[in-house]
Amino acid sequence: MTFKNGLPHFAKGTVVKGFGRGSKELGIPTANFEPHIVKQLPPELETGIYFGWAQIDQGAVHKMVMSVGWNPYYKNMEKSMETHILHKFDEDFYGRQLRVCMAGYLRPEKDFTSLDTLVEAIRDDISQAEKQLEDPNFRNLKSSKFFDHGAQNAEH
């Protein structure tokens, strides 16, 4: 297995407000990055859906799926990077630090005829991500030094 050109890509930044559609309309919240993080994406990383690992502050590293682009279904004006973390959180984390490792590419962004078909596609992305991240090449990235393992690792 080889990584796609430009991957893995690591990014960290503050979680900002989006349009509030992720959780309310879709039942799938996405933590949106600040625009300057989006601008740091290398040019070879095309828009589309990615999977990888994510961490909030010094928390656990979880699987994630990420949408990069203009959300054709909603026709956004500004390119975004939105991460859905595959973990149930008890509260929002706006303003906190999000670290992501983009490990693999799933598909280009698509337009959909209904919200239901968009949600179905995202569910499918999630199950693909769950599976692919078990591959040792992807799984190893979870313990990358890029993530903040805090005091646990500081003494070793």
Ligand SMILES: Cc1cc2nc3c(=O)[nH]c(=O)nc-3n(C[C@H](O)[C@H](O)[C@H](O)COP(=O)(O)O)c2cc1C
């Ligand atoms: C895994 C994943 C795949 C997505 N795929 C698409 C897509 O193919 N087309 C699209 O228009 N939006 C796609 N979205 C983006 C949703 O439309 C987006 O999360 C929603 O607009 C929420 O935006 P907000 O954070 O600004 O509220 C995807 C989101 C995720 C998490």
Ligand SMILES: Nc1ncnc2c1ncn2[C@@H]1O[C@H](COP(=O)(O)OP(=O)(O)O)[C@@H](O)[C@H]1O
């Ligand atoms: N599992 C999760 N993955 C991503 N964000 C989550 C998750 N659970 C809670 N959230 C919170 O939900 C927010 C995103 O919800 P969303 O409806 O997409 O709103 P917005 O348009 O402001 O991004 C995140 O910024 C975060 O604070």
Ligand SMILES: [Mg+2]
């Ligand atoms: Mg969002």
